[in-house]
Amino acid sequence: MKKWMRFASPLIVTCILLSFAFRPKEVKVPEALKVTKPTEVLFPKNRTVFSTAIVAPPFIGSSYIGFKEALAFKESSGDYFSINTLGYLGKYQFGIGTLQLMGVHDATNFLNDPALQEEVFQTNIARNKWILRRDIKRFEGKKIKGTQVTESGMLAAAHLAGAGNVKKYLRSYGRYDVKDAYGTSIAKYIKKFSGYDVSEVLPKRNPKVSKI
The missing domain is CATH 1.20.5 (Single alpha-helices involved in coiled-coils or other helix-helix interfaces)
Structure with a gap:
């Protein structure tokens, strides 16, 4: 033991x-150092942990500039140097045939000249307004398939499918409706681009661009 x-x-x-x-x-613990209520957590407000880029169309109201930019965003996201899978060119996606009607015969020069693209758009819309001038007077304010027809909607649809096809759509009250290769119809453009002020566009018969 x-x-x-x-x-x-x-x-x-x-x-x-x-x-x-x-x-x-x-x-x-001293009383002065005790936590008795929730406190604000401070974090540098100028520090970004995650960044998410949001691409959205420009909003410039219902003016003519707003109309142009909205249409360009739909066509190419506003990219002057865009070429789609069907060979349509530029910010407003023009085909070779339409460019030739406007007096432009050099596609490469057109694609690399934003000022020329803007002039072609202006020239083409003036031409379409001339072709549709009687239909604008006749159908503006009327409803086709539940959508109110406006001048800007007709001009946007003419950019999509040609003024002749827009005439057929209007005069058939929507029975004749064509779509582009990506499935976008005249009716969709008339609805999407309604209500813009395009009064500053003057109708012109067979206009040509001056910048060649």
Whole structure:
């Protein structure tokens, strides 16, 4: 028994000392440092952790510029140097045949000249307004398939499908409706681009661009 106590006593003493060494000492927190209510978490407001780019069409109201930019966004997202899978060119997606009607015969020059593209658009819309001048007077304000027909809607549809097809659509009261290769119809453009002020566009018979 004495032999056992001789070996066990140091172990017992060591355990007692270790238990005092690892016992956390009680710390009294001053009242001024105690948190008694939620506090605002500060974060640098000029620091961006995640950034998401949102592409949206420009909103310039219902003016003629608004009409042009909305139509361009639908056609090419406003890209002057765009060529689609069917070979249509530029910001407003013109085909070679239409360019030739406007007096433009160099597609490469057209694609690389934004000012020329804008003039071609202006020239073409004046031409379409001349072709549709009687139909604009006759159908503006009327409803076809539940959609009110407006001058801007007719001109946008003429840009899509040609003024001749818009005439057929209007005069058939929507029974004759063509779609482009991507499935967009005359009726959709008449609805989508209704209500813009395009009064500054003057109708012109067989106009040609001056910038060649």
